[in-house]
Amino acid sequence: MTPEELADLAHLRRARDLMDREYAQPLDVPAMARAALMSPAHFSRKFRAAY
Secondary structure (H helix, E strand, O other): OOHHHHHHHHHHHHHHHHHHHOOOOOOOHHHHHHHOOOOHHHHHHHHHHHO
């Protein structure tokens, strides 16, 4: 894995942790993308590929 891919996975983990912590709250893609430090489109692609 490249350093960029490892960084993306770390950022995606932040979004996944947000989902785990805030499961009772409504979450949308832009909010999760902000947690992952990504644009919503980039987050969607990367999250789908990783999980």
